[in-house]
Amino acid sequence: MSMPSNLAIARDAVLRPLTDVAADMGIGPHLLEPYGRGAAKIDLAAIDELADRPKAKYVVVSAITPTPLGEGKTTTTVGIGQAMAHLGHRATVAIRQPSMGPTFGIKGGAAGGGYSQVVPMEQINLHLTGDMHAVTAAHNQLSAMVDSHLHFGAEPVLDPRSVTWRRVIDVNDRALRNIVIGLGSRADGVVRETGFDITAASEVMALLALADSLPDMRARLGRIVVGSTPDGEPVTAEDLRAAGAMTVILKQAIKPNLMQTLEGTPVLVHAGPFGNIATGNSSVVADRIGIHSGEFLLTEAGFGADMGAERFFNIKCRASGLTPDAAVIVATVRALKAHSGRFTVVAGKPLPPEMVAENPDDVHAGAANLVKQIENIRVHGVSPVVAINAFPGDHASEHDAIRQIAEAAGARVAVSTHVADGGKGGVELAAMVAEAAHEPSSFQMLYPDEASLRDKVSAIATQVYGASGVEYAPAAARQLDRFTELGLGHLPVCIAKTHLSISSDPSLLGAPTGWTLPVREVRASVGAGFIYLICGEMRTMPGLGRNPAAMQVDIDADGEVVGLY
Known part of the structure; x- marks a missing residue:
């Protein structure tokens, strides 16, 4: 039997009063500024009021290199948060705010999916609190x-x-x-x-x-x-x-937004920087509140672990001073099959029939990408947990193949059915996350502040991306030298590249080696606090497809929104 649409599931949700959700976090009503019934701003005074409470275990959710369809990081983050309650733990989720560009473009909404969503789904995807x-x-x-x-x-x-x-x-x-x-x-x-x-x-x-x-x-x-x-x-x-x-x-915008999952878990929704050209992580102020609001703080980092997680570790944690305790790597059967190089996945089109057929060998053929992303978490001294985000058309033998790959690489692994079953479907995964988070942590950033900008870029390129070296266009080399002369050499670096490959070439699947990272331009995001390097052709303004999601969005005879997904 097919599941109802995300919008139908969200619309049937019975929401808890946000004052009760906030109370679970230790936040009193005097710190809330309601925006309708579904969201509220949290006054930044909450940071100081919560400062004496115990720190939560801090967990970042990332993924293997995704297909154009996405592999469900937000849904998995929400699912783990809900599952923690089934284990008797109090968790808070922190995610980015969706952009209406992708919402009305090809991706659709970004509030999770199925029975692991942030609600109200319409509000988070359309304007939220402005x-x-x-x-x-x-x-x-x-x-x-x-x-x-x-x-x-x-x-x-x-x-x-x-x-x-x-x-x-x-x-x-x-x-x-x-x-x-x-x-x-x-x-x-x-x-x-x-x-x-x-x-x-x-x-x-x-x-x-x-x-x-x-x-x-x-x-x-x-x-x-x-x-x-x-x-x-x-x-x-x-x-x-x-x-x-x-x-x-921006005086109101700096205050995080409080929402909830379908099962009433607190969710902090705040900021939405791009994942391929910027940090791809939600806000530091949200995490400074969430870190004292329960036993676990679960936050999502955009795209694969080579991108969002690397920036989480080396840029966001550097800014916040917070130390992660564990990391989740979301993996799907379809993504590993895509990394085999045997299939082509196109956003907006069905998967190739032969890709849906049961074939664990295709999963093993794409194993290199998962193994490399596990290494990318470990190089930062953090314990990885592989979350197999189960889809209805998956086969048990293919899940077993992912388990074998992950365990051989020394990672914990669990199949999760949080999309179809909500929190109870993620209990095994949540238990492994809790176990990993309670291990002694040896978190380390990839490079120190005092390293040169070239050394910082080289560290990411060789240790995280698997490149053999870095090649700078003449103009990029001059720009990098100029920023050092201006006293900006202490800043971390953010490498803008494709999200469809660990390399800078979207056509290179798996975990390519022996290639050179081409830097064609360098910019200084001095306000944000990082040096921004452009590798390859990057689009900072997406275009709509022939049949964008916006064509499906409307209101019905009762004035209700239809077509969001």
Whole structure:
């Protein structure tokens, strides 16, 4: 029998009062700011009020290199959180806020799925409490002030050819990738080329996720570099006197959002930086609240362990000072079969019939990717647990194949049916996570602050990606040297690359070796606090497909939303 749709399941949910959900976390009603019946902002004063409570075990959920369909990290994070209650443990879940670009594009919603969802499903996927729009407004306020500064020729002089600060909007719209502004009369501004990125790609979104307080966010906003003077000196948002207004726009957005799972587990939903070009993790302030709100804090890191988990360890944990106790690697039969190189998976299309047929050999043929992602967790001194996210068409022999691969690599492993069965379907997995989290931890970052930027890039490329080395385009090498001269060499690095391969080439499956990481451009996200290296062709503004999810979304005769998934 087929399951109801995600939306139908979510709509049937009986929600607990959020004051009760918050009370389970030790948060009183005086710290809640309700947004309707389904969500509430948590005042940042909760960080200090909870500080004396015991620390939760801190668990990050990542995955093997995913197919274009995604392998269920959010669903698994929610499922483990619900399963902890079945074991008598109190858990809190922390996830990113979905962008409406993917929601109306090809991916659909990002609130989990089946009986392991965050609810209300419509609210989390559509606007929530307005944080995405606040980030959009703050970013574009700076954009407007950049162009006003150019129009009036104000001090410090900003070279229009050096401006790197674009505009953002929370939709998929390829026509906005490259535009010309300032057309018309002289009063309409300086004519120049620029473009739009999606809001999740904004540096403002990344710094919102990494700030640990309102004052810290204000300072980070001031450090944003928008361009340079004719002499090459950086020009910042502080120089343009824009950071104060941006902070005011974001004053509510820095407060995490409280929601719940279908089974009433507390969920902190906050920030949504891109996973392939930014940190791909939810906020530091959410984790600083969640770390004192129960026995376990479960957070998700975007895409594979080579991306989201690596940035969680080396960027987010560096910013928060929190230390992880265990990591979950989500694996699916279809993803390992895809890494065999025998099949092609296309988003929006059914899986090839031969890929659905029972064949454990195809799973073993894709084993290298899972083994490498287990290594990527272990290199940071964290205990890995492999979660087999079970799909209805899977075969027991194929689950056994994944178990054999994971156990041979020294990882715990469990099959989880949390999508179909909710928390009770994830009990075995949750028990293994709890066991791993209580082991002595030897967490270590991949590189120290004082390492050179080139050494930091090399460490990630060779130890995490499996590359033989790094090759810099001449312009990228000059940019890297310039950032070191400007005193930014202490910052961590964030490597923007494809999420469809551990390498920088999306066509290379499994765990490729003997390749060279090509760095074509280097940028400084000084406000967010990392150096951003671009490897390969990266899109910061997605486009809609021929038949986007938006075509299915509507209201019915009763005014209810239909078509979300």
